[in-house]
Amino acid sequence: MSDESTPVAVNTDAIVLRDVSFAYRAGTPVIAHCSLRAPRGRILALLGPNGSGKTTLLKLIAGALAPEHGVVERSGLVGYVPQLLHLNFAYSVLDVVLMGRARQIGLFATPSRRDVDAAMTALGRVGMRGFAERSFDELSGGERQLVALARALAAHAEILVLDEPTSALDLRHQEMVLQWMQALVREDGLTVVFSTHQPQHADAVAHEVALVQGPGHVDVGPAARMLDADVVGRLFGVEIQRVRVDTLDVLTPRWKLRRG
Numbered sequence: 001m002s003d004e005s006t007p008v009a010v011n012t013d014a015i016v017l018r019d020v021s022f023a024y025r026a027g028t029p030v031i032a033h034c035s036l037r038a039p040r041g042r043i044l045a046l047l048g049p050n051g052s053g054k055t056t057l058l059k060l061i062a063g064a065l066a067p068e069h070g071v072v073e074r075s076g077l078v079g080y081v082p083q084l085l086h087l088n089f090a091y092s093v094l095d096v097v098l099m100g101r102a103r104q105i106g107l108f109a110t111p112s113r114r115d116v117d118a119a120m121t122a123l124g125r126v127g128m129r130g131f132a133e134r135s136f137d138e139l140s141g142g143e144r145q146l147v148a149l150a151r152a153l154a155a156h157a158e159i160l161v162l163d164e165p166t167s168a169l170d171l172r173h174q175e176m177v178l179q180w181m182q183a184l185v186r187e188d189g190l191t192v193v194f195s196t197h198q199p200q201h202a203d204a205v206a207h208e209v210a211l212v213q214g215p216g217h218v219d220v221g222p223a224a225r226m227l228d229a230d231v232v233g234r235l236f237g238v239e240i241q242r243v244r245v246d247t248l249d250v251l252t253p254r255w256k257l258r259r260g
């Protein structure tokens with residue numbers, strides 16, 4: 001669980017949703033009457049089963065989808081990182097990260113030295129500096145995910161909205177991205193909203209957690225309360241326990257699997 005004693009400036013909300021509803025098909029809402037707040041300078045994690053509406057909610061938060069009903073307020077520039085970034089052209093990794101600086105570069109203009117430096121710094125922050133000249137479409141899923149994070153970073157977004165940012169990453173890179181999220185919040189004052197299928201990741205870094213359980217069922221609260229083992233177990237329909245590993249409490253499923 002994140003350190004509640006860490007000093008963070010929480011004086012305004014970065015994101016506010018008021019009574020937001022959305023349906024891809026008329027009459028079949030995916031998000032219904034959802035109200036939530038993401039305090040500035042904090043980490044909000046979205047947890048929920050497959051198809052419960054996490055990506056839809058993140059897109060509404062980021063402005064990639066418009067609500068049918070209700071209001072979404074954002075207090076800063078949003079960088080949205082989809083789960084899988086697909087591009088229809090063989091861009092270099094550096095070009096992909098420079099896309100994040102479209103606002104600074106301007107339409108049809110050439111990136112300046114400053115833009116390239118910002119892109120290289122962002123690549124460095126996710127450990128991908130050495131990939132700058134590589135073709136993006138030749139990268140592995142995990143490498144693409146890291147480049148997509150660098151693109152949002154290069155944009156100097158104040159609010160990062162990340163769809164399952166660790167889903168394609170190995171254990172070392174999962175930890176790196178979680179630490180990176182914490183550093184962005186603590187040192188740069190950013191706000192992070194991310195979805196995950198790993199309760200343990202939410203437990204490690206999130207201040208607030210939203211349990212997304214389908215239309216009309218998004219419950220938000222402090223991580224310590226929302227990440228109760230029984231609550232998370234009911235959310236996913238599996239038995240979850242907290243076990244102590246060294247000095248850490250770890251949320252882990254009690255699989256019913258038996259070695260065959």
Ligand SMILES: Nc1ncnc2c1ncn2[C@@H]1O[C@H](COP(=O)(O)OP(=O)(O)OP(=O)(O)O)[C@@H](O)[C@H]1O
Nearest residue numbers: 024025030048049050051052053054055056057212
């Ligand atoms: N473009 C679309 N058109 C129609 N229905 C969609 C579309 N995108 C998502 N849906 C439906 O909306 C519901 C919520 O999908 P969403 O992707 O938001 O869930 P999720 O919680 O992110 O799922 P997962 O954990 O599997 O990624 C699902 O029933 C899905 O089939």
